[in-house]
Amino acid sequence: MQAKLNPQGTAKINFPGFQEILDFTSAGSESSVSVNVSGDTDKEYIIIVRNLDADAINITLNGDTGSNYGYQYLLNSGGTISAARGTNGYIFTCGALAISTCVLLTPTSLSKSGYQYETQYTSGTTIQVNKVWTKIWNNTANVTSITATIASGNFTSGTNITIYARRS
Amino acid sequence: MIIGNLAGLINGTETVIFDYEVTGSPISSVSTGNILNGNEDGWYKIIIFMPPHATYYAPRFRLNNDSGANYGYRAIHTTTASTTSTSHTGLNQVISIDGNVNNAGFSVSFLYAKNGAVRLLNTISNGRMTGTTVSNIVSSGSVWSNTVDNLTSITFIDVTGNLAVGTRLLILKSNNFTNGTPTGIITTPYIKGSWLNVGTHICGSNENSFTISSLDGNRDVLYLIDFAYYGGGASGNVAITINGDTANNYGRLSVHAASTSISRASGATNCIRTGYVAAANTYQTGQILIFAKSGFVRPVITTLLDTTTGTTIGNIALWAQSWNNTSSNITQFTFTDQNGTSKILQYSQFTIYALRPNG
Numbered sequence: 001m002q003a004k005l006n007p008q009g010t011a012k013i014n015f016p017g018f019q020e021i022l023d024f025t026s027a028g029s030e031s032s033v034s035v036n037v038s039g040d041t042d043k044e045y046i047i048i049v050r051n052l053d054a055d056a057i058n059i060t061l062n063g064d065t066g067s068n069y070g071y072q073y074l075l076n077s078g079g080t081i082s083a084a085r086g087t088n089g090y091i092f093t094c095g096a097l098a099i100s101t102c103v104l105l106t107p108t109s110l111s112k113s114g115y116q117y118e119t120q121y122t123s124g125t126t127i128q129v130n131k132v133w134t135k136i137w138n139n140t141a142n143v144t145s146i147t148a149t150i151a152s153g154n155f156t157s158g159t160n161i162t163i164y165a166r167r168s
Numbered sequence: 169m170i171i172g173n174l175a176g177l178i179n180g181t182e183t184v185i186f187d188y189e190v191t192g193s194p195i196s197s198v199s200t201g202n203i204l205n206g207n208e209d210g211w212y213k214i215i216i217f218m219p220p221h222a223t224y225y226a227p228r229f230r231l232n233n234d235s236g237a238n239y240g241y242r243a244i245h246t247t248t249a250s251t252t253s254t255s256h257t258g259l260n261q262v263i264s265i266d267g268n269v270n271n272a273g274f275s276v277s278f279l280y281a282k283n284g285a286v287r288l289l290n291t292i293s294n295g296r297m298t299g300t301t302v303s304n305i306v307s308s309g310s311v312w313s314n315t316v317d318n319l320t321s322i323t324f325i326d327v328t329g330n331l332a333v334g335t336r337l338l339i340l341k342s343n344n345f346t347n348g349t350p351t352g353i354i355t356t357p358y359i360k361g362s363w364l365n366v367g368t369h370i371c372g373s374n375e376n377s378f379t380i381s382s383l384d385g386n387r388d389v390l391y392l393i394d395f396a397y398y399g400g401g402a403s404g405n406v407a408i409t410i411n412g413d414t415a416n417n418y419g420r421l422s423v424h425a426a427s428t429s430i431s432r433a434s435g436a437t438n439c440i441r442t443g444y445v446a447a448a449n450t451y452q453t454g455q456i457l458i459f460a461k462s463g464f465v466r467p468v469i470t471t472l473l474d475t476t477t478g479t480t481i482g483n484i485a486l487w488a489q490s491w492n493n494t495s496s497n498i499t500q501f502t503f504t505d506q507n508g509t510s511k512i513l514q515y516s517q518f519t520i521y522a523l524r525p526n527g
Contacts (some may be wrong), residue, residue, distance in 0.1 A: 117310025
């Protein structure tokens with residue numbers, strides 16, 4: 001049997017897969033956007049950022065902006081291949097004029113971790129950066145919020161942040 | 169109350185909107201037709217499987233069939249010998265797979281499609297597989313410099329001549345979620361063409377092995393396996409085997425970075441790997457994408473971190489693997505602690521999603 005959805009209605013669909021929980025496009029007057037979640041329930045998020053600004057957009061969990069996030073990346077910047085490890089104050093980032101596609105896993109009672117792919121544009125047909133990050137948040141608490149904040153000023157109008165959660 | 173399965177576009181989730189398999193004879197190009205609306209849809213995921221062929225081995229695609237010099241590319245390009253930079257400007261197509269004769273290839277591209285700015289793509293590809301020999305893995309970024317036109321179509325080509333028989337082209341999109349007040353709730357176990365959770369395992373205690381079965385790889389076409397586990401030991405990480413195959417039937421090429429050091433590893437192995445370096449009581453996290461349909465070697469792409477404690481990540485690793493079995497339908501995945509001492513610790517989680525483009 002095929003169920004038909006009344007296209008004029010708005011029904012909540014429950015199914016064991018990814019469901020959109022945030023689709024934010026900036027008007028240019030905002031500096032951050034946040035969504036409340038329950039990581040222990042959802043277990044997984046997909047976060048997509050298209051940044052039209054010259055400043056980076058950083059993603060944090062539970063409002064934590066401390067150096068509680070570890071990273072290891074592999075990078076091609078302008079033709080130079082490099083890698084580095086360290087800590088910073090965000091789980092994911094999207095650099096200037098870039099896109100980032102991020103996967104975050106939030107198992108109960110374990111640290112939260114994931115990875116992202118980032119591509120940063122310069123001008124014309126020139127890609128400046130291709131970068132793969134792995135990240136960890138050294139905290140076993142339930143994730144209750146995901147926040148995107150621009151490093152300086154407001155988002156450039158048209159900047160988009162989309163988040164999907166695994167719902168069942 | 170379950171009232172049946174749903175098909176068609178469902179707001180707020182990713183769904184297959186284009187699915188094409190080349191049959192009969194090689195074909196010079198495949199167009200989606202004007203089925204896309206980039207400004208409304210926002211983004212697309214483009215998945216390409218390339219079968220081995222003696223002549224055709226370089227699938228590409230064009231946005232709005234733009235064949236002008238309007239595309240750019242930069243990649244982290246890894247072979248068995250080196251990890252190097254590759255870049256191009258003024259291309260007339262998006263590079264998906266850096267293939268080779270008689271090799272299979274597999275790529276996944278994420279395209280942000282709204283106009284008003286250039287269109288950017290992230291792509292990861294496993295470009296050259298034959299048997300258990302895997303010869304490249306490439307992470308790349310691409311640009312289409314057109315900022316004005318709404319994206320309405322994608323045209324697939326092969327710059328060596330034709331798209332070979334067995335080529336599979338898939339496009340997924342997410343319809344915008346309507347934020348109105350719900351007037352009801354529909355619960356369904358399944359949405360055709362959307363990622364379906366076909367198995368989740370969360371360790372209630374320390375475990376040694378478990379199996380997720382009752383799968384149908386030929387129906388599902390693509391599997392996505394997410395893992396986040398704590399444990400491990402000096403003898404290895406969690407090994408994933410297909411249909412109980414524990415022989416050295418899996419090819420691999422991987423690139424890893426630990427701090428500033430970059431290295432590679434290759435050769436046949438006995439599993440799909442979930443880590444590069446093994447150590448006790450550490451975190452391993454990642455995602456595995458498998459093109460599961462039989463008829464050809466099965467390609468695998470993995471992104472992961474391993475041997476992580478506190479805020480210190482041991483390694484980032486990108487893996488290109490192959491399962492050198494062309495005939496068997498995939499029916500199960502087994503997850504096994506390579507230490508054999510129940511080192512998959514409590515709370516570790518593993519999930520398998522299936523795509524089922526045709527329902």
